[in-house]
């Protein structure tokens with residue numbers, strides 16, 4: 001509105017000026033070199049006006065070029081950006097699809113159009129990974145480390161590179177730097193935890209696990225079990241270093257966290273025997289046998305009395321251990337073995353039969369065979385048991401849930417596949433079980449037996 005008024009006033013003034021000029025006519029004579037121009041004042045005024053308008057327009061155009069957004073330079077850079085972003089997304093798709101050549105082409109295209117953008121570095125690094133170009137991948141990750149906005153991401157790449165190279169120490173160094181950068185990030189904590197386990201740094205593993213279980217990275221039973229296993233390993237370390245009191249404290253923690261964890265129960269019993277009162281030891285034995293009777297625990301209980309003769313052990317086992325869980329297979333097995341060693345054939349046979357039930361295992365049948373030979377010198381009966389044993393169910397063993405490796409003793413890491421805490425006490429012919437299933441079965445067994 002105001003603008004229209006101004007235009008109107010301007011045109012009116014112009015008309016008024018023109019009329020006024022025509023009322024007072026005059027001449028303008030210009031002489032320059034050999035030229036002579038002669039004209040009226042109105043023409044000069046009109047020329048002056050046209051000149052002013054042209055200058056104003058040129059000035060406006062220059063200002064528009066210089067200051068306004070989206071001008072010529074930026075039109076070009078927007079095009080490049082678009083091309084770069086297209087290359088980025090195509091490159092990411094190529095990586096997801098495992099197309100190494102295409103990924104590399106798009107990475108080059110993105111780098112050309114979006115030079116210096118953090119995402120182009122990541123794409124280039126990933127493309128290099130896909131092309132198995134280790135040197136290039138490391139160069140890109142190192143460039144990512146140099147920038148604050150990509151440092152964390154670069155560390156992640158370098159950690160996985162270090163894993164590929166099998167350099168756990170280097171992986172841990174990068175993970176620690178990532179932890180400093182963004183403390184408490186779930187994947188970093190998990191990485192540090194797994195590295196501590198692999199490096200057998202139990203103290204660090206314990207510390208990180210405590211931090212993880214505060215956050216959402218880990219929860220419940222799995223944490224309890226892991227903490228039990230780590231405490232057990234720390235107990236072993238302390239015992240090795242001659243710190244027996246500390247060893248006992250860790251062993252007790254491990255045993256309490258997971259009463260079904262046989263190695264911890266056995267170690268707890270062994271250390272309590274040498275450090276605590278007889279009364280305390282007996283209480284521990286009672287509870288342990290009630291909750292989780294096991295071959296290895298029986299062995300640990302036996303060793304609490306050094307140099308004990310087989311008949312003495314048989315008597316002690318019958319009177320102080322067995323009553324805690326009298327019908328359990330492991331109880332019968334413990335008593336059968338003790339009686340067998342004492343050459344007390346009657347109870348040995350009785351407990352072997354009870355342990356075997358309707359479907360005795362290989363080792364029970366072999367013990368029965370040995371018993372026939374030793375007790376009665378009955379080679380024919382012995383042979384019958386041996387033949388039967390060939391098709392009998394296998395005895396339980398410590399079996400790795402990850403790779404199926406069978407071991408006589410529990411191991412914290414599988415000697416074959418290096419999995420952490422993968423051994424469960426079970427029979428091989430039951431096929432592959434998940435850890436949870438096996439644990440559930442063990443719990444059921446214990447519940448049924450107690």
Ligand SMILES: [Zn+2]
Nearest residue numbers: 400403414417
């Ligand atoms: Zn394994």
